[in-house]
Amino acid sequence: MARLVQAVEDFTALDAACRRAAGLVARVTRRREVKNALSGTWLGHPLHPVLSDIPIGAWVMASLLDATTGAQGARAARLLVGAGLAAAVPTAAAGASDWSDTYGATQRVGLVHGVCNGTATALQAVSWVARRRGHHAKGAVLSGAGLGLTLSAAYLGGHLSFVRGVGVNHAAFQEETGTWTDVAAESDLVDEQPLRAVASGIPVVLVRHDGQVSVLSATCTHAGGPLDEGHLEADGCLRCPWHGSTFRLSDGKVLRGPASVAQPCWEVKVEAGRLRVRARTVA
Numbered sequence: 507m508a509r510l511v512q513a514v515e516d517f518t519a520l521d522a523a524c525r526r527a528a529g530l531v532a533r534v535t536r537r538r539e540v541k542n543a544l545s546g547t548w549l550g551h552p553l554h555p556v557l558s559d560i561p562i563g564a565w566v567m568a569s570l571l572d573a574t575t576g577a578q579g580a581r582a583a584r585l586l587v588g589a590g591l592a593a594a595v596p597t598a599a600a601g602a603s604d605w606s607d608t609y610g611a612t613q614r615v616g617l618v619h620g621v622c623n624g625t626a627t628a629l630q631a632v633s634w635v636a637r638r639r640g641h642h643a644k645g646a647v648l649s650g651a652g653l654g655l656t657l658s659a660a661y662l663g664g665h666l667s668f669v670r671g672v673g674v675n676h677a678a679f680q681e682e683t684g685t686w687t688d689v690a691a692e693s694d695l696v697d698e699q700p701l702r703a704v705a706s707g708i709p710v711v712l713v714r715h716d717g718q719v720s721v722l723s724a725t726c727t728h729a730g731g732p733l734d735e736g737h738l739e740a741d742g743c744l745r746c747p748w749h750g751s752t753f754r755l756s757d758g759k760v761l762r763g764p765a766s767v768a769q770p771c772w773e774v775k776v777e778a779g780r781l782r783v784r785a786r787t788v789a
């Protein structure tokens with residue numbers, strides 16, 4: 507299986523299709539409300555993996571009923587296939603939104619993941635129609651085939667998260683330090699211009715906006731983008747240069763996705779003309 511995934515990662519012929527589809531998704535999700543809803547910004551967690559449990563669970567249970575109860579469980583199995591279909595729509599929308607912010611090998615694997623899931627959903631839809639017309643055996647076979655594809659797609663989804671790091675909080679492994687650390691001279695900080703520094707090995711970004719100095723970790727929680735190269739918005743929020751996630755300087759809260767996890771925030775003080783910082787919360 508690993509060799510198959512590697513082949514997909516290297517299959518650059520998919521790139522043109524990826525570009526076109528990702529561009530289309532980006533247009534549809536351009537509005538802040540849409541992006542935030544689909545990214546899970548409101549949830550504090552990526553939405554797609556939460557939703558994907560529903561169709562997978564429903565379709566597994568439908569096939570289990572098909573295999574163990576036959577015609578007796580036909581009504582319940584049909585209900586489960588239908589529930590999975592209903593949940594597949596928002597699941598796919600959230601997944602497509604996440605996918606549109608990936609690149610290269612990750613995006614190729616994501617495209618195949620999506621095509622497998624789309625085909626699996628179509629098979630379940632045909633199965634539901636067959637069941638509704640009383641063709642239970644035919645519906646069971648179609649659902650079984652769809653479930654096989656869904657599980658293959660789930661393998662690719664796991665690969666995207668656990669191997670390629672999609673949806674992972676990229677600031678999760680920073681060791682927070684409660685010690686005040688000298689990071690820069692106060693005179694190095696220019697008003698309204700993000701300044702990169704390093705505190706105990708962790709990159710941080712310092713910003714003085716309206717006379718107030720704020721410090722966030724510089725590695726974007728979404729996919730690791732450099733916030734110090736980002737844009738300071740008029741409202742005092744910092745926008746990531748990679749996918750446009752916007753973080754409030756005062757507390758790191760995400761105001762615009764695709765990020766769903768707040769940016770780690772640091773305390774700052776000035777001592778003898780030097781800027782000193784420490785993590786705001788220490789585990």
Ligand code: FES
Nearest residue numbers: 726729731746749
């Ligand atoms: S890396 Fe994606 S928004 Fe920052």
